[in-house]
Amino acid sequence: MAELGKATPEELKGIASAFQVYGDFVGGCPYGSGHINDTYQITYSVGGAKMHYLLQRINHHVFTQPQNVQQNILRVTRHIAAKLRAQGVEDISRRTLTLILTREGEPVHHDDAGNWWRMYVFVEGAKTYDQIQSAHQAELVGEAFADFQNMVSDLTDPRLHETIPHFHDTVRRFETLQQAIQKDAFNRAKDVREEIAFVEARSDTFGRLLERCAKGEIPERVTHNDTKLNNVMLDDATGRGICVIDLDTVMPGLALYDFGDMCRTSTANAAEDERDLSKVYSRMDMFEALAKGYCRGAKFLTAGEKEELAFSARLITMTIGIRFLTDYLQGDVYFNVKRPGHNVDRCRTQLKMVRSMEEQAEQMEAIVKAALATV
Ligand SMILES: Nc1ncnc2c1ncn2[C@@H]1O[C@H](COP(=O)(O)OP(=O)(O)O)[C@@H](O)[C@H]1O
Numbered sequence: 001m002a003e004l005g006k007a008t009p010e011e012l013k014g015i016a017s018a019f020q021v022y023g024d025f026v027g028g029c030p031y032g033s034g035h036i037n038d039t040y041q042i043t044y045s046v047g048g049a050k051m052h053y054l055l056q057r058i059n060h061h062v063f064t065q066p067q068n069v070q071q072n073i074l075r076v077t078r079h080i081a082a083k084l085r086a087q088g089v090e091d092i093s094r095r096t097l098t099l100i101l102t103r104e105g106e107p108v109h110h111d112d113a114g115n116w117w118r119m120y121v122f123v124e125g126a127k128t129y130d131q132i133q134s135a136h137q138a139e140l141v142g143e144a145f146a147d148f149q150n151m152v153s154d155l156t157d158p159r160l161h162e163t164i165p166h167f168h169d170t171v172r173r174f175e176t177l178q179q180a181i182q183k184d185a186f187n188r189a190k191d192v193r194e195e196i197a198f199v200e201a202r203s204d205t206f207g208r209l210l211e212r213c214a215k216g217e218i219p220e221r222v223t224h225n226d227t228k229l230n231n232v233m234l235d236d237a238t239g240r241g242i243c244v245i246d247l248d249t250v251m252p253g254l255a256l257y258d259f260g261d262m263c264r265t266s267t268a269n270a271a272e273d274e275r276d277l278s279k280v281y282s283r284m285d286m287f288e289a290l291a292k293g294y295c296r297g298a299k300f301l302t303a304g305e306k307e308e309l310a311f312s313a314r315l316i317t318m319t320i321g322i323r324f325l326t327d328y329l330q331g332d333v334y335f336n337v338k339r340p341g342h343n344v345d346r347c348r349t350q351l352k353m354v355r356s357m358e359e360q361a362e363q364m365e366a367i368v369k370a371a372l373a374t375v
Pocket residue numbers: 031032033034035036037038039054097120121122123124127128230231245246247
């Protein structure tokens with residue numbers, strides 16, 4: 001995936017002026033550790049007071065229809081703000097992302113170079129974490145994403161744009177993997193025979209959630225679809241998850257995908273590209289905390305969804321593993337790689353996580369049951 005070059009402060013000044021911000025531009029610099037978009041913190045002096053904004057260049061290689069992404073985000077954030085207002089919440093602009101519109105009143109700015117930009121109110125006094133710090137934090141993250149799902153659960157008419165179709169469709173992802181194996185354009189299949197066999201041995205479970213969805217046992221909902229730890233802002237003072245961010249992939253989906261992806265990222269004991277696989281496993285203390293927080297917030301779960309919570313963690317982890325494996329076979333075209341074999345390393349951690357979750361499957365089921373019993 002082509003990386004977008006960094007914008008200079010002079011360029012940022014011009015871009016920021018397209019939005020409804022007032023006062024004097026002071027500066028702009030790259031911000032955060034996101035991998036998809038190109039993020040900047042912009043500083044303005046407004047009547048002598050310093051104000052920050054968050055300016056993002058949308059990755060239009062990944063999101064090919066930025067206007068649809070922005071329409072979704074505008075609807076979602078306005079909907080959440082209205083709910084918070086009705087609840088009497090006072091610090092709404094810290095509790096949901098707030099888009100700053102362009103001077104033409106649009107939620108996105110298209111610049112002369114063909115880039116798409118958006119601007120948000122900067123959430124002060126809170127930050128995101130790449131590595132989980134404690135089980136308590138996992139609980140708060142689980143609850144924050146559940147609250148988010150809860151607040152957008154009635155945002156169904158009209159259906160949100162499906163900005164990346166079939167995003168979590170494991171069967172399709174597996175078909176793409178099989179095509180990549182058959183083509184083997186870079187003669188790499190020989191390096192990953194074991195990984196391919198591991199995936200193939202489990203392929204009969206890949207359609208389980210979508211089949212149950214088709215039967216009406218699991219509903220389609222509005223979901224976040226990128227429920228990584230670092231997409232929740234935690235309050236510096238209280239540690240609480242105050243604001244769910246990174247809303248590009250909010251679209252119709254399954255709540256279970258969101259829960260599963262939380263488990264994949266927040267229960268992992270090591271980095272996504274750790275090479276020492278003995279360090280890679282799913283931590284049950286984290287899973288327990290996450291399940292507790294999520295179940296407390298996700299009061300809407302149906303019986304079908306409750307039955308698949310533990311399974312969803314394995315399925316989503318497998319799906320990401322399949323995507324890394326496919327990208328390796330296709331010559332590393334989607335995920336940025338920093339070293340040869342980087343995608344294989346990432347694939348191996350995911351498959352090791354799947355194995356770890358399989359080994360602890362009974363315990364995971366018991367944890368889910370206990371978490372559901374307390375709400
Ligand atoms: N409104 C905001 N206020 C303050 N910080 C933000 C805001 N939005 C995003 N960030 C910071 O920028 C980082 C990257 O933003 P994100 O939308 O998650 O981009 P990516 O899609 O690249 O992950 C986040 O992890 C967070 O630390």
